[in-house]
Structure formats: structure tokens, C-alpha cells
Amino acid sequence: MNLEDIARKAQVSRSTVSRVINNEPYVSDRTRQRVMKVIEQERFQPNHAARTLVTRRNETIGIVIPTAENIFFTDNSYFPMLLAGLGETTRDMDYAMLLWLGQATDYDERFVRKVTTSRQNDGLIIASLPGDHPLFAHLPDIRVPIVMVDRPVRFDDIISYVTVDNIAGGEMAVNHLIRSGRRRIAHIAGQETISDGRDRLIGYRRALEKAGIPYDPDLVHQGAFTRRHGYTGMKHLLQFKPDAIFACGDTAAFGAVQAIHEAGLSVPDDIAIIGFDDIDVATQSNPTLTTIRQPVQQKGAVAARILINLIEGHLEGPQHVLLPTELIVRQSCGAA
Amino acid sequence: MNLEDIARKAQVSRSTVSRVINNEPYVSDRTRQRVMKVIEQERFQPNHAARTLVTRRNETIGIVIPTAENIFFTDNSYFPMLLAGLGETTRDMDYAMLLWLGQATDYDERFVRKVTTSRQNDGLIIASLPGDHPLFAHLPDIRVPIVMVDRPVRFDDIISYVTVDNIAGGEMAVNHLIRSGRRRIAHIAGQETISDGRDRLIGYRRALEKAGIPYDPDLVHQGAFTRRHGYTGMKHLLQFKPDAIFACGDTAAFGAVQAIHEAGLSVPDDIAIIGFDDIDVATQSNPTLTTIRQPVQQKGAVAARILINLIEGHLEGPQHVLLPTELIVRQSCGAA
DNA sequence: TTGTACGCGTTATCAC
DNA sequence: GTGATAACGCGTACAA
Numbered sequence: 001m002n003l004e005d006i007a008r009k010a011q012v013s014r015s016t017v018s019r020v021i022n023n024e025p026y027v028s029d030r031t032r033q034r035v036m037k038v039i040e041q042e043r044f045q046p047n048h049a050a051r052t053l054v055t056r057r058n059e060t061i062g063i064v065i066p067t068a069e070n071i072f073f074t075d076n077s078y079f080p081m082l083l084a085g086l087g088e089t090t091r092d093m094d095y096a097m098l099l100w101l102g103q104a105t106d107y108d109e110r111f112v113r114k115v116t117t118s119r120q121n122d123g124l125i126i127a128s129l130p131g132d133h134p135l136f137a138h139l140p141d142i143r144v145p146i147v148m149v150d151r152p153v154r155f156d157d158i159i160s161y162v163t164v165d166n167i168a169g170g171e172m173a174v175n176h177l178i179r180s181g182r183r184r185i186a187h188i189a190g191q192e193t194i195s196d197g198r199d200r201l202i203g204y205r206r207a208l209e210k211a212g213i214p215y216d217p218d219l220v221h222q223g224a225f226t227r228r229h230g231y232t233g234m235k236h237l238l239q240f241k242p243d244a245i246f247a248c249g250d251t252a253a254f255g256a257v258q259a260i261h262e263a264g265l266s267v268p269d270d271i272a273i274i275g276f277d278d279i280d281v282a283t284q285s286n287p288t289l290t291t292i293r294q295p296v297q298q299k300g301a302v303a304a305r306i307l308i309n310l311i312e313g314h315l316e317g318p319q320h321v322l323l324p325t326e327l328i329v330r331q332s333c334g335a336a
Numbered sequence: 337m338n339l340e341d342i343a344r345k346a347q348v349s350r351s352t353v354s355r356v357i358n359n360e361p362y363v364s365d366r367t368r369q370r371v372m373k374v375i376e377q378e379r380f381q382p383n384h385a386a387r388t389l390v391t392r393r394n395e396t397i398g399i400v401i402p403t404a405e406n407i408f409f410t411d412n413s414y415f416p417m418l419l420a421g422l423g424e425t426t427r428d429m430d431y432a433m434l435l436w437l438g439q440a441t442d443y444d445e446r447f448v449r450k451v452t453t454s455r456q457n458d459g460l461i462i463a464s465l466p467g468d469h470p471l472f473a474h475l476p477d478i479r480v481p482i483v484m485v486d487r488p489v490r491f492d493d494i495i496s497y498v499t500v501d502n503i504a505g506g507e508m509a510v511n512h513l514i515r516s517g518r519r520r521i522a523h524i525a526g527q528e529t530i531s532d533g534r535d536r537l538i539g540y541r542r543a544l545e546k547a548g549i550p551y552d553p554d555l556v557h558q559g560a561f562t563r564r565h566g567y568t569g570m571k572h573l574l575q576f577k578p579d580a581i582f583a584c585g586d587t588a589a590f591g592a593v594q595a596i597h598e599a600g601l602s603v604p605d606d607i608a609i610i611g612f613d614d615i616d617v618a619t620q621s622n623p624t625l626t627t628i629r630q631p632v633q634q635k636g637a638v639a640a641r642i643l644i645n646l647i648e649g650h651l652e653g654p655q656h657v658l659l660p661t662e663l664i665v666r667q668s669c670g671a672a
Numbered sequence: 673t674t675g676t677a678c679g680c681g682t683t684a685t686c687a688c
Numbered sequence: 689g690t691g692a693t694a695a696c697g698c699g700t701a702c703a704a
Contacts, residue, residue, distance in 0.1 A: 002681055013691045018683065026689055043477070045453040049394075050681035052385035053696045060456070063435070072420055076412035076616055084408055087437035091447075096456060099399070099433040101423035111427075117381040120396070120432060141379070254620060280412055284590060286622045338697055349675045354699060362673055386697035389680050 001044050010038045021046055060096040061307055062121035066111075066133050067104035074225045074251050077280050078296055082127060082149065085300025093308050095122075107134050116141045123311045125149060125303055131193040145310035147303045147319070151195040160310065160319040162303040164294040166196050169325035170203020171210075173246050173274045173292050176327055178211045180335045182244035182272055186219040188233040188256060190248035197225070200248050200276060216240075223252070230255025238263055243271060244333075250275035250282050250291055257285070257332070268334030278328050287331035294325050337380050346374040357382060396432040397643055398457035402447075402469050403440035410561045410587050413616050414632055418463060418485065421636025429644050431458075443470050452477045459647045461485060461639055467529040481646035483639045483655070487531040496646065496655040498639040500630040502532050505661035506539020507546075509582050509610045509628050512663055514547045516671045518580035518608055522555040524569040524592060526584035533561070533584050536612060540582055552576075559588070566591025574599055579607060580669075586611035586618050586627055593621070593668070604670030614664050623667035630661050 003021075007014045012031060019027050020035040027035075038044075052058050063086060065071055071079050090097050098121050102111045115124070116138045123145040129135060131153035139146070139155065148161040177185050187204045190197020201220070208215055218240050223229030230252030234245065238259070247253035253275035260271050267273055267287055275282065278293035302321055309315035329336055339357075343350045348367060355363050356371040363371075374380075388394050399422060401407055407415050426433050434457050438447045451460070452474045459481040465471060467489035475482070475491065484497040513521050523540045526533020537556065544551055554576050559565035566588030570581065574595070583589035589611035596607050603609050603623055611618065614629035638657055645651035665672055 003683095004681080014682085015684090015691060015693095016689085019690090022683085028689060031689080043453065045455060047389070047681050048455045049385045049388035050696090051683075053383070053389055053681080053698090054683045056696085058385075060434075068420065068423060072413075072416035076416060077408075079416050080408035080412060083435070083437065084404065087404060087435070091437070091439075096454070097435040097437075098396075099419075099423070099435050101419070101427070101433075103427075117379065118432070119381060119384045281617050281620060284617060285620060339699095340697080350698085351675060351700080352673090355674090358699080364673060367673080383697050386680090387699075389682085389697080390699050392680085 001042055002047065006035065006038050006042065006044055009042075010035045058096075058120055058122050059094065060098050060121050061090060061304065061311075062098045062100055062115065062118065062124045064100045064102070064115055064124055064126045064129075064135075066102040066126070066129050066135055068101035070104040071128060074227075075249065075277060075279055078277070081296040082300040085297035085302075086125060086304045087300075088297075089301045089304035089308070093305070095304075095308060102135075109134060111135075112138050123147070123307045125300075125307055128194065128196075130191065145307060147307040147310070149299055149303050151199070153193060153195045153198070156195075156320075158318050160306060162299050162306065162321040162323070163196070164299065164325050165322045166199030166325075167203040167206065169276060169292045169294065170200035170246070171207040172203075172325065172327050173200075173276065174204050174207035175211075176290070176329070176333060176335070177244040177246065177272055177274060178207065178213070180244075180272060180333060183213060184219065184240075184242045185213070185244040185246060186221070186237045186240065186242035188230055188237070188245060188247045188252050189220055189222045190225050190252075192222065194225075197248050200246075204246055223248075225249040225252055227251050227255040231259045234259035235263075245271060245273045247273065247275045250277045250279045250289055253289055253291070253332075254281070254285060257287075267332050272334045273332040275332075282328075282330065290330045290333035290335070291328050292325045293328050295323050298323060337378055338383065342371070342374050342378065342380055345378070346371045394432075394456055394458050395430065396434050396457045397426060397640065397647075398434045398436055398451065398454065398460045400436045400438070400451055400460055400462045400465075400471075402438040402462070402465050402471055404437035406440040407464060410563075411585065411613060411615050414613070417632040418636040421633035421638075422461060422640045423636075424633075425637045425640035425644070429641070431640075431644060438471075445470060448474050459483070459643045461636075461643055464530065464532075466527065481643060483643040483646070485635055485639050487535070489529060489531045489534070492531075492656075494654050496642060498635050498642065498657040499532070499659070500635065500661050501658045502535035502661075503539040503542065505612060505628045505630065506536035506582070507543040508539075508661065508663050509536075509612065510540050510543035511547075512626070512665070512669060512671070513580040513582065513608055513610060514543065514549070516580075516608060516669060519549060520555065520576075520578045521549070521580040521582060522557070522573045522576065522578035524566055524573070524581060524583045524588050525556055525558045526561050526588075528558065530561075536582075536584050559584075561585040561588055563587050563591040567595050570595035581607060581609045583609065583611050586613045586615045586625055589625055589627070589668075590617070590621065593623075593625075603668050608670045609668040611668075618664075618666065626666045626669035626671070627664050628661045629664050631659050634659060 003014045127149040221233040223233045234256035275291040278291045282289035339350045463485040557569040559569045570592035611627040614627045618625035
């Protein structure tokens with residue numbers, strides 16, 4: 001079944017059928033009705049490839065997760081929430097989503113090549129791209145609009161992105177600990193290659209500075225967002241006797257809690273803890289976790305909307321969006 | 337840049353370039369080299385739409401999650417793990433993934449129509465399709481191969497699927513409780529519309545029967561896989577004084593634990609609990625959760641492999657795969 | 673081993 | 689309002 005077949009059955013020309021399908025004017029109501037009826041009868045759907053060939057538009061955006069396993073394992077709810085947001089917008093705007101999952105280990109040139117040269121998508125959402133990933137170098141090769149979710153560590157002035165205000169969030173977290181009377185506040189930080197980690201560290205320092213508490217490098221442990229790093233980081237920090245921890249993410253926070261418990265100390269009495277993200281488990285753990293909530297689903301929805309507007313020419317140039325975070329007080333900070 | 341341009345630069349005809357790109361024989365080594373060089377230089381990538389138009393193959397499979405929100409919210413790790421498996425195979429076999437996310441509420445005819453008529457994928461993976469979803473009725477309209485993840489409640493003899501042996505898993509769970517000396521074993525069951533729930537219930541009954549324990553309908557609470565249903569289900573079951581619970585999923589199990597604690601009872605001393613899935617939180621909760629582990633990532637990998645083999649004609653007819661489950665003993669069953 | 677010519681199903685342009 | 693017809697970029701018999 002193609003346009004020609006429909007045209008024959010409706011006793012019109014192919015062009016008219018095309019006009020009807022694309023809701024173009026200059027078709028008489030009677031003709032339009034007749035054609036529509038045949039289309040319905042035959043459950044006709046135009047050939048996507050043929051259409052793309054001439055219009056050069058796929059009505060499809062690509063979602064790139066360069067280090068998929070990392071994202072999946074460090075925080076289970078992050079990716080589904082992000083996708084829920086992306087899906088919401090693409091559904092509303094009648095786009096499809098193509099998913100590109102990269103391996104966290106073995107940065108793969110083939111993957112990069114596939115993503116950069118694929119002609120199947122009109123634009124790209126790139127989530128959490130580490131600064132040392134090879135895709136970074138090939139960004140200029142990409143001929144379609146790009147929106148990053150999370151601020152890229154480089155080129156952030158020329159690339160569009162949507163993220164949360166990690167600096168303000170970090171500052172809010174540490175402020176809360178300070179207000180609760182804590183003074184030796186340590187920080188389990190994320191990777192240097194990811195701006196989320198860098199920015200939260202900046203927020204940490206800023207809060208200390210504003211409160212007049214001197215910055216002590218011993219109290220900052222550079223690691224990653226994983227539970228394992230939270231655990232080892234905390235083990236290391238214990239010798240410096242902190243009375244509070246700001247962890248770069250909730251998952252790392254839980255690793256830290258475990259290390260504290262194993263040391264025979266209590267949360268929050270001996271050491272208060274605050275995380276970042278507000279993942280699901282934060283409400284179920286013991287103690288429940290005080291944290292900075294970030295609107296992940298909204299990040300996805302906004303990113304997709306901006307990308308599609310960029311594709312369709314309703315928007316131009318690099319777009320930068322910072323979404324707000326929110327302090328969620330539970331038991332682990334001792335202030336509940 | 338198209339085949340013609342490359343041909344001109346390489347001083348050959350368009351057909352020869354096409355042959356080189358598709359790795360066809362009957363091209364002299366010298367010519368092949370020359371063409372390859374130009375292709376590399378120009379970073380040429382053939383136009384996907386044009387190619388699809390003539391070959392009628394997209395090299396793309398669609399992943400359909402009809403009730404995305406449900407999947408995302410009831411068990412955060414399920415979907416990423418499934419996707420990791422699907423991604424693994426599609427990457428290895430050089431396919432792309434198109435993602436169709438449906439809304440759990442408001443079963444949407446437009447969504448169904450889009451999925452069934454899209455010509456963008458050569459085959460479909462459908463995950464967790466409830467028996468009352470409208471997509472079920474339109475399954476026959478789909479002209480491409482389909483592989484379901486989780487056994488469909490109807491047509492399971494004519495549709496290919498990959499799932500775990502839920503009956504055996506349920507039986508294993510209840511057996512474990514019986515071996516631990518429990519006798520009044522209740523079951524918080526999943527939806528009737530999803531075969532996972534139905535089959536686990538069958539496994540529950542089978543284990544009781546084999547142990548000579550009479551089946552008591554009061555001890556089965558039909559609900560859903562959510563935490564909320566675990567909680568309300570448990571509240572309801574408490575009046576019948578069970579000494580053990582087999583919950584349809586870990587998330588529901590945690591809801592049950594909460595209800596038990598609120599009733600001033602202890603897990604596992606007063607009531608033992610065993611879940612299903614082995615989600616991440618099961619290792620972090622208090623008490624840690626005994627459960628039946630299912631290999632979700634493998635489910636995805638196998639499903640994609642079967643689908644692609646179906647598409648490429650290496651496999652025929654409905655394919656049915658049952659993956660094994662595994663008992664993971666932790667604290668909540670009292671047998672650790 | 674290489675080249676020619678046709679067709680895939682659409683949209684876009686132009687004539688009527 | 690409507691209908692021919694020329695692209696779009698590729699694969700593929702068939703001819704050379």
C-alpha cells in the first residue's frame with residue numbers, strides 16, 4: 001500500500017493524497033473526505049523512509065547515554081526518571097526516541113562513530129558526558145542540534161544544556177549542616193570529569209566560606225558517585241573526625257553510612273549526613289536520608305523541548321537552563 | 337555527500353562505491369582501496385532513509401514499554417537492567433533501538449496506533465504487556481516479528497516470549513519458608529492481568545500442595561507489585577495471623593515489612609518474608625531481604641537476540657524461553 | 673571486474 | 689483545486 005494505491009481507490013492523483021495526509025490547504029472538502037475514508041479503511045501509514053528521503057527530517061531524536069552502565073548502577077532511578085521526562089515531551093511533540101547506550105568501560109570509538117554519523121536522528125540529547133570521553137572530541141562533527149543533560153565540563157558556552165543548579169544545591173546542603181551546629185563538615189566528592197561533582201564541591205566551599213569556616217583539604221575526598229566510593233571515602237575521612245558529611249550523591253551517602261556504622265558510630269548523633277538527588281531508597285533506609293532533591297524528570301522534559309525547538313528553528317544558539325533544587329530534611333542530618 | 341560524489345572523487349561508478357560499502361565481492365583490491373580512502377577522507381555515511389527505502393530494512397528494533405510509569409516506579413532497577421541487556425545485544429548485532437513509552441494511566445489509542453503502524457522498526461520487543469491493554473487487540477495488525485519480555489497472558493502459544501520460570505521461582509520461595517518451619521504462609525499476589533503475578537501464585541499453591549499444607553484463600557491477597565499494595569495487603573492479612581509472607585515482588589515485600597513493623601511485630605521473628613526480583617535495595621534494607629533473583633539483564637539480551645534472528649530469518653515460529661531463578665537467602669526469612 | 677538503468681514511496685514544483 | 693513529473697540517495701538486475 002502506497003500513495004498511488006490510495007489515490008487509485010479514491011479516484012484522485014497521488015499529489016492530492018499527499019496533500020490530505022499532510023493537512024495542506026487547497027483540497028476541496030469533498031475530496032478530502034473521500035481520501036480520508038480510503039486511508040482509514042486501509043489503515044494506511046505513509047512510508048517513513050521515503051518521506052525522510054525527501055524532507056530530510058526523521059522526526060526522531062537520539063538519546064545518548066555514553067556511560068550507560070555507570071548511570072544504571074550508581075542510581076537506579078535516575079535514568080528511568082530522565083527517560084520519563086524525555087518521553088513525555090517527545091510524545092507530546094510527536095517525535096520518536098532512538099536510544100544509544102555506550103559502555104562505561106572500554107570507551108568505544110565505534111560507538112562514537114555510530115552516534116556522530118547516524119542520519120537517523122534530527123537532534124541529540126547527551127546525558128552525563130564525562131570530560132575524558134572520546135565523544136567530546138567528536139562533538140564538532142555532529143551536524144544536528146545537541147542538548148546536554150548536565151553541564152558539559154568543556155565548551156559549555158557553545159553547547160546547549162539543561163541541568164540543576166549544583167552550586168546552589170551544594171551550598172544549601174552544607175548550610176543546613178552548619179545551621180544544625182556542625183562545624184567539621186567533610187565532603188565526599190564526585191569525579192573531576194563530571195561538572196555535577198565539580199559544582200557541588202564549589203557549593204560546599206562557598207557555604208563554608210560564607211560561614212567563616214576555614215576550608216580544610218583533608219576533609220574533602222575526591223571519588224565518584226558510587227556506593228563503593230562513598231564507603232572507602234568515609235573510611236578514609238574517619239581519621240579526621242568530621243561531625244558531618246555532605247556526599248556528592250545519595251548512593252555514595254549510603255556507602256558512607258555503612259562505613260560509619262562499621263566504625264561503631266551513629267548517624268546522625270556522631271556524624272550527620274546529607275546526600276544529593278533524593279533517590280527512592282532515601283525514604284526507606286535507616287536512618288532515612290536528608291538530601292537535596294533534583295527534578296530529574298523535569299530535566300528530561302525541558303531538554304527534549306529545547307532540542308525539538310532547536311531542530312524546528314523556533315530557537316537558536318546555545319540554550320542554558322538551570323533548574324532549582326530543594327532541601328529534603330529527614331533523619332540523617334539530625335535536624336528532623 | 338552521496339554515493340555519486342564519492343564515485344566521482346574515486347574515479348569509479350556509483351555501483352562500485354555501493355559494493356565497497358556493503359562489503360560485496362567482485363571489486364578489485366586496488367579499486368576497493370581507492371574508494372575506501374575517499375570514504376574515510378570525507379567521513380561519508382550512506383543515507384539511511386534511501387537505503388531503507390530500497391532494502392525495506394531499518395536495522396532498528398522497537399522497544400515498547402506500554403505502561404512505562406508503572407515499570408519505572410514499582411521497581412527502579414528493572415527497566416535499566418532490561419535495557420542494558422537489550423542494548424548489549426543490539427550493539428553487538430549492529431542494530432539501533434527505538435523507544436516507545438506508553439502511559440500507565442489513560443491507555444492511549446494514539447500510542448497503540450503509533451507503535452503498530454510505525455515503519456521505523458524491523459521488529460518489536462514488548463515488555464510487560466497487561467492483558468487488558470488495548471495493544472493486545474492490535475497485536476495481529478503488527479507486520480513485524482515480536483518478542484515479548486514476560487509471558488503474555490493470552491496468545492502465548494503463538495507469540496514469542498522470554499521470561500523467567502515464575503512458577504518454579506514461586507515454588508522455590510515457598511519451599512524455603514516451609515523448610516524454615518513456617519506453616520501459615522500468606523501470599524501477596526500481583527495483578528491478574530500480568531502472567532508474572534499469576535504464575536508466582538501457581539508456584540505458591542504448588543509448593544503448599546506438595547508439602548501437604550491445605551490452601552487457604554484467606555491467606556492470598558490479590559493486589560499489585562507496588563509498595564502501596566504490599567502495605568495494604570499486609571494490613572489486611574494480619575488478622576489471619578500468618579507466620580510467613582511470600583510477596584510477588586521485592587517492592588511489595590518492603591511495603592509489607594512496613595505494615596508488620598507498624599503492627600509492633602518483628603521480621604523475621606514473628607513473620608518471615610521473602611520477595612521476588614532481588615532489587616538493589618534488598619541488600620540495604622533492615623532486615624535485608626531474602627528473595628528470588630531473576631536475571632533481568634539476561635532476559636533483555638536473549639529477547640533481543642531472538643528478535644533479530646527472527647527478523648533476519650535465522651529463526652522461525654514462536655520462540656519460548658524460560659530463564660532460571662535463584663534463591664538468595666538474607667535476613668528477612670530468619671534462615672540466614 | 674565494472675558500469676548502466678531502473679525502481680523504492682514520498683514531497684515539491686509547476687502547469688492547468 | 690487538481691494532476692503530471694522531477695527529484696531525494698541508494699541497491700541491484702543486467703549488460704558489457
